[in-house]
Amino acid sequence: MRVLAAMSGGVDSAVAAARAVAAGHDVTGVHLALSAKPGTLRTGARGCCTIEDARDARRAADVLGIPFYVWDFAERFTEDVVEEFVAEYAAGRTPNPCLRCNERIKFEALLDKAIGLGFDAVCTGHYARLSTVDGRLELRRSADDGKDQSYVLASLTREQLAHAMFPLGDSTKAEVRVEAAERGLQVAEKPDSHDICFIPDGDTRGFLTRRLGEQPGLLVDDETGAVLGRHVGVHEFTVGQRKGLGIDAPAADGRPRYVLSLEPVTGTVRVGAAEKLAVTEIVAHRPVTRIDFDGPVECVAQVRAHGGLAPAVAELVDGELLVHLREPLSGVAPGQAVAVYRPDAAGDLVLASATIGSTR
Amino acid sequence: MAYFDHAATTPMLPEAIEAMTKALSTTGNASSLHTSGRRARRAVEEAREDIADALGTRPSEVVFTSGGTESDNLAVKGIYWARRTPSRRRIVASSVEHHAVLDTVQWLVEHEGAEVSWLEPDPLGRLRPEALHELLDDDVALVTVMWANNEVGTVNPVRELVAPAAARGIPFHTDAVQAVGALPVDFTESGASALTMTGHKIGGPYGVGVLLLGRDVATTPLLHGGGQERDVRSGTLDVPAVVALAAAVRHAVTEQLARAGELAALRDELVASVRRAVPDVVVNGDPEHRLPGNAHLTFPGCEGDSLLMLLDAKGIECSTGSACTAGVAQPSHVLLAMGVEPVLARGSLRFSLGHTSTTGEVRELAEVIGPVVERARTAGIAGMKRLAGSGGRTTAEV
Numbered sequence: 001m002r003v004l005a006a007m008s009g010g011v012d013s014a015v016a017a018a019r020a021v022a023a024g025h026d027v028t029g030v031h032l033a034l035s036a037k038p039g040t041l042r043t044g045a046r047g048c049c050t051i052e053d054a055r056d057a058r059r060a061a062d063v064l065g066i067p068f069y070v071w072d073f074a075e076r077f078t079e080d081v082v083e084e085f086v087a088e089y090a091a092g093r094t095p096n097p098c099l100r101c102n103e104r105i106k107f108e109a110l111l112d113k114a115i116g117l118g119f120d121a122v123c124t125g126h127y128a129r130l131s132t133v134d135g136r137l138e139l140r141r142s143a144d145d146g147k148d149q150s151y152v153l154a155s156l157t158r159e160q161l162a163h164a165m166f167p168l169g170d171s172t173k174a175e176v177r178v179e180a181a182e183r184g185l186q187v188a189e190k191p192d193s194h195d196i197c198f199i200p201d202g203d204t205r206g207f208l209t210r211r212l213g214e215q216p217g218l219l220v221d222d223e224t225g226a227v228l229g230r231h232v233g234v235h236e237f238t239v240g241q242r243k244g245l246g247i248d249a250p251a252a253d254g255r256p257r258y259v260l261s262l263e264p265v266t267g268t269v270r271v272g273a274a275e276k277l278a279v280t281e282i283v284a285h286r287p288v289t290r291i292d293f294d295g296p297v298e299c300v301a302q303v304r305a306h307g308g309l310a311p312a313v314a315e316l317v318d319g320e321l322l323v324h325l326r327e328p329l330s331g332v333a334p335g336q337a338v339a340v341y342r343p344d345a346a347g348d349l350v351l352a353s354a355t356i357g358s359t360r
Numbered sequence: 361m362a363y364f365d366h367a368a369t370t371p372m373l374p375e376a377i378e379a380m381t382k383a384l385s386t387t388g389n390a391s392s393l394h395t396s397g398r399r400a401r402r403a404v405e406e407a408r409e410d411i412a413d414a415l416g417t418r419p420s421e422v423v424f425t426s427g428g429t430e431s432d433n434l435a436v437k438g439i440y441w442a443r444r445t446p447s448r449r450r451i452v453a454s455s456v457e458h459h460a461v462l463d464t465v466q467w468l469v470e471h472e473g474a475e476v477s478w479l480e481p482d483p484l485g486r487l488r489p490e491a492l493h494e495l496l497d498d499d500v501a502l503v504t505v506m507w508a509n510n511e512v513g514t515v516n517p518v519r520e521l522v523a524p525a526a527a528r529g530i531p532f533h534t535d536a537v538q539a540v541g542a543l544p545v546d547f548t549e550s551g552a553s554a555l556t557m558t559g560h561k562i563g564g565p566y567g568v569g570v571l572l573l574g575r576d577v578a579t580t581p582l583l584h585g586g587g588q589e590r591d592v593r594s595g596t597l598d599v600p601a602v603v604a605l606a607a608a609v610r611h612a613v614t615e616q617l618a619r620a621g622e623l624a625a626l627r628d629e630l631v632a633s634v635r636r637a638v639p640d641v642v643v644n645g646d647p648e649h650r651l652p653g654n655a656h657l658t659f660p661g662c663e664g665d666s667l668l669m670l671l672d673a674k675g676i677e678c679s680t681g682s683a684c685t686a687g688v689a690q691p692s693h694v695l696l697a698m699g700v701e702p703v704l705a706r707g708s709l710r711f712s713l714g715h716t717s718t719t720g721e722v723r724e725l726a727e728v729i730g731p732v733v734e735r736a737r738t739a740g741i742a743g744m745k746r747l748a749g750s751g752g753r754t755t756a757e758v
Binding site (some may be wrong): 028033067069070071074112113114115116117118 | 520663665666667669670672673688689735738739740
């Protein structure tokens with residue numbers, strides 16, 4: 001196959017590309033330039049904040065002996081990922097930009113271009129297992145529980161996954177690092193990236209405040225309606241958040257308070273006790289399903305990228321995914337995805353993914 | 361294999377390799393006073409004389425540098441600093457200069473109190489003497505306008521551009537990196553005060569170039585030290601590079617110049633064969649005043665980096681213009697200045713021919729360009745905003 005390997009400059013995508021080469025595919029490496037900086041003299045030009053990552057990716061491609069190019073997806077990334085991220089926070093929701101990037105950039109803009117240019121598949125360093133069983137694509141959790149990324153891939157459509165390649169799905173991160181060193185890839189010891197790539201300093205609040213300005217509102221006790229404080233915008237908060245609420249006086253009962261809900265129109269942030277966070281019902285929009293939902297399906301639901309798991313029953317009703325949790329989960333934030341899995345010894349199987357709309 | 365990127369760098373000439381190899385095995389600092397030093401100095405001075413002779417100037421006006429970027433920096437910063445007074449701080453520069461000039465001017469504006477007036481090109485990329493005349497006044501410290509454009513290949517009327525500056529006594533620098541070896545270049549006759557050239561674009565080595573600098577042009581040095589090169593450019597001379605450069609310059613102004621007509625014919629054949637396969641291809645730049653080895657083409661509906669990758673996979677090497685440090689292809693500032701829509705600017709490729717180019721290479725390109733463009737059109741303009749469409753533009757046809 002002709003394979004386009006997306007190479008971020010990290011160890012995972014480098015080893016994924018190496019495995020594609022080792023499997024005998026005709027591999028070309030590309031690094032996506034995603035950050036746009038306003039041009040000065042160089043009209044229309046963009047700065048590059050990814051010089052080091054681009055170099056690491058290029059050197060990995062050199063070691064693998066594959067052609068390598070840097071492609072500019074900054075405009076699409078800005079439009080489809082960064083702007084949406086900001087808009088979602090402004091609307092009181094909590095987006096997952098990595099999931100959106102997979103949906104819209106790696107497996108849409110890049111995949112479309114790759115297919116157009118005659119490639120058969122896009123290969124990435126994601127930790128998830130993809131296989132075809134009886135002509136049916138199955139997406140499963142990675143062999144490495146700690147690194148599993150099936151949650152941020154679960155919303156890809158069948159057509160997208162049909163052209164995806166995840167060579168690392170059966171490996172652990174530790175194995176990947178060892179293999180990178182054995183293959184002479186200099187990125188073997190490169191630290192994992194944790195932050196949102198377009199907020200390199202990790203200060204999401206600061207980023208959002210710079211983008212959205214101050215939109216002051218009130219922090220309100222959900223039970224009594226008492227005003228507990230003021231804030232500079234609902235984008236500063238996420239449902240389930242405990243720290244940094246800026247409330248001076250302790251609660252009457254002395255127990256910690258959490259963000260329960262965000263109301264962007266009025267600017268109201270409702271806070272209350274932990275048990276009020278407990279959610280047992282999720283209504284989720286725009287479901288992408290991998291099996292036929294003829295009726296309620298026993299499953300395990302995951303409501304955020306790491307953790308947030310509970311046994312559940314999922315069903316499709318009027319084009320929405322309803323998830324009834326058998327054990328309550330807290331910190332279920334609208335805007336995040338809910339992915340539902342069928343537990344399986346060979347890796348939990350992704351059944352569906354949808355965007356959390358409302359909870360109860 | 362077909363190499364169409366001679367404007368980026370061209371293979372070293374056998375005579376330059378021979379001269380350099382020979383010099384590499386001899387010892388001697390050209391500033392030393394003993395026999396070995398004098399031998400090195402003699403090689404440098406003979407090289408200087410050859411270069412002066414080939415480019416129509418005196419040996420004393422040849423300043424060796426590390427290449428085009430340094431020569432441009434030395435001319436623009438050095439002359440600006442030497443002539444700057446509170447009432448004379450303006451630089452007039454064309455907006456289609458190489459980044460070695462553009463970014464230098466911009467830096468002087470940001471850090472050294474310079475002001476800038478940009479001389480804009482016409483839709484063919486040509487810079488007009490009347491337009492320059494309009495921008496000149498007593499507050500201008502320096503004019504810098506390239507001899508020939510490295511991207512679209514347009515050749516400027518240098519003598520006519522120098523005239524209005526000379527009339528006001530304003531020094532005129534010209535970046536002739538692409539012109540030497542492609543066009544007759546006579547420094548004295550041009551009337552310019554400073555001229556940039558570099559080795560690796562004409563079959564000489566990398567890392568060596570020249571600034572031709574009029575003896576009466578006050579210039580503040582960038583590099584201080586041993587006082588070499590008229591005290592304008594200190595640093596131990598790279599004797600092997602200098603003698604190889606001279607060998608390349610001699611070849612460039614004789615044989616390469618004599619073959620310019622042939623090269624232009626080969627270039628025209630390339631353009632014609634591409635047009636046969638891709639009828640809507642657009643040729644950028646000036647059809648008449650043009651570097652013989654340059655074909656700058658826009659393929660509507662394609663992304664330059666798609667085309668480059670597909671051609672590269674077929675063994676055909678060309679350029680999308682400049683790339684940033686990370687390697688992202690940039691829409692050409694030259695095309696944008698000429699009024700080309702960004703989406704079309706991104707769909708452009710430069711094919712540059714040189715002393716090793718053959719009809720066989722042109723035939724290789726002709727065979728694949730049709731399917732490659734079709735393929736690239738299928739892939740579309742993936743990285744750009746979905747709204748982006750192709751707008752109208754002014755074009756030139758060769």
